[in-house]
Amino acid sequence: MNWIEFEENVDLSKFCTIKIGGTAKKVYFPKNQQEIIDLIKLSLDIDKRFFPIGIGSNTVFSDGILEHIFVSTKNLKKYEITEKEGFFYIKAQAGVSFRIINSIVKKYNLEGFENLSGIPATIGGAVVMNAGAFGSEIADIIHEVVWIDKKGNIHKLKRKEIDFRYRYSPFQKNGFIFEATIKLKPSDKNIAQIIKKHLEERNKKQPLNLPTSGSTFKNPPNYAAGYLLEKAGLKGYRIGNVAFSDKHANFLINFGGGRFKELKELIQTAERRIGELYKIKLEREIEIVE
Numbered sequence: 001m002n003w004i005e006f007e008e009n010v011d012l013s014k015f016c017t018i019k020i021g022g023t024a025k026k027v028y029f030p031k032n033q034q035e036i037i038d039l040i041k042l043s044l045d046i047d048k049r050f051f052p053i054g055i056g057s058n059t060v061f062s063d064g065i066l067e068h069i070f071v072s073t074k075n076l077k078k079y080e081i082t083e084k085e086g087f088f089y090i091k092a093q094a095g096v097s098f099r100i101i102n103s104i105v106k107k108y109n110l111e112g113f114e115n116l117s118g119i120p121a122t123i124g125g126a127v128v129m130n131a132g133a134f135g136s137e138i139a140d141i142i143h144e145v146v147w148i149d150k151k152g153n154i155h156k157l158k159r160k161e162i163d164f165r166y167r168y169s170p171f172q173k174n175g176f177i178f179e180a181t182i183k184l185k186p187s188d189k190n191i192a193q194i195i196k197k198h199l200e201e202r203n204k205k206q207p208l209n210l211p212t213s214g215s216t217f218k219n220p221p222n223y224a225a226g227y228l229l230e231k232a233g234l235k236g237y238r239i240g241n242v243a244f245s246d247k248h249a250n251f252l253i254n255f256g257g258g259r260f261k262e263l264k265e266l267i268q269t270a271e272r273r274i275g276e277l278y279k280i281k282l283e284r285e286i287e288i289v290e
């Protein structure tokens with residue numbers, strides 16, 4: 001294996017938006033497909049978990065020292081825009097952020113991405129989570145995905161070959177998204193205006209002034225997880241320096257210095273209480289890495 005950029009003894013709280021986590025023995029920063037394949041093979045050889053990290057807006061790391069093969073997409077930020085037969089195609093490497101996509105769609109006034117615009121995400125993390133908002137999900141605009149499987153083989157998949165569902169894709173805990181192409185069309189509407197409106201709405205409803213990991217639980221069929229948590233008295237419920245936000249009950253927030261064990265206790269309390277009160281098994285949306 002050739003040398004791949006890495007850092008040692010890394011503070012994982014810097015790699016997730018809720019800013020909680022222990023220390024990674026190593027975090028790798030690959031720059032190309034071959035380096036990712038090498039890291040997948042390394043994880044197989046030494047039998048360690050392979051864990052890609054985007055901006056960590058859906059991820060929480062446990063305390064202590066973690067020895068997984070952490071692979072940040074920080075060095076995978078190339079993108080290309082092409083126009084063909086009335087459509088715009090944005091081909092973006094895994095680490096390209098939604099901020100960049102936002103600036104492109106505003107510049108060319110493109111339609112299809114605006115409902116997703118406020119999600120803090122990289123393209124890689126968003127495809128894996130099938131991120132969505134305001135009735136849209138990234139699956140709606142995916143044209144093609146380049147995926148490296150668990151053995152290091154590269155696949156180019158068309159949208160129709162991918163089984164996306166609500167906050168689910170077949171890529172979860174399964175290989176590495178190297179690149180995704182989204183397909184958008186020029187719009188008659190004022191896209192920048194729509195994006196601004198969505199951001200204002202998020203600001204009103206979500207606790208964006210404190211470190212958070214977004215929705216903690218998926219919405220169970222016919223319910224909003226936030227509504228159930230609120231009804232169960234968990235809105236604003238705090239343990240130590242972590243709490244379910246009093247602005248949005250499904251968002252965990254870190255008041256500063258929050259500990260993993262406080263966060264985990266909150267999650268387990270919510271699961272237990274919703275199970276007892278409503279016989280509903282909450283499914284976690286955030287990923288806890290232990």
Ligand SMILES: Cc1cc2nc3c(=O)[nH]c(=O)nc-3n(C[C@H](O)[C@H](O)[C@H](O)COP(=O)(O)OP(=O)(O)OC[C@H]3O[C@@H](n4cnc5c(N)ncnc54)[C@H](O)[C@@H]3O)c2cc1C
Pocket residue numbers: 017051052053054055056057058059073094118119120121122123124125126127128129130131132133171173175176177178206208212213214215287
């Ligand atoms: C304030 C706030 C608001 C949010 N609002 C929404 C919302 O409206 N809708 C919504 O759907 N989500 C929302 N989220 C959750 C989160 O933004 C999304 O899940 C987002 O898609 C995660 O992207 P990421 O790059 O941060 O992924 P990460 O958290 O870094 O990773 C998420 C998962 O994907 C895996 N992964 C990351 N990159 C790759 C890759 N290249 N290849 C393979 N696996 C990979 C990781 O291993 C992990 O399992 C919100 C979060 C916050 C903090």
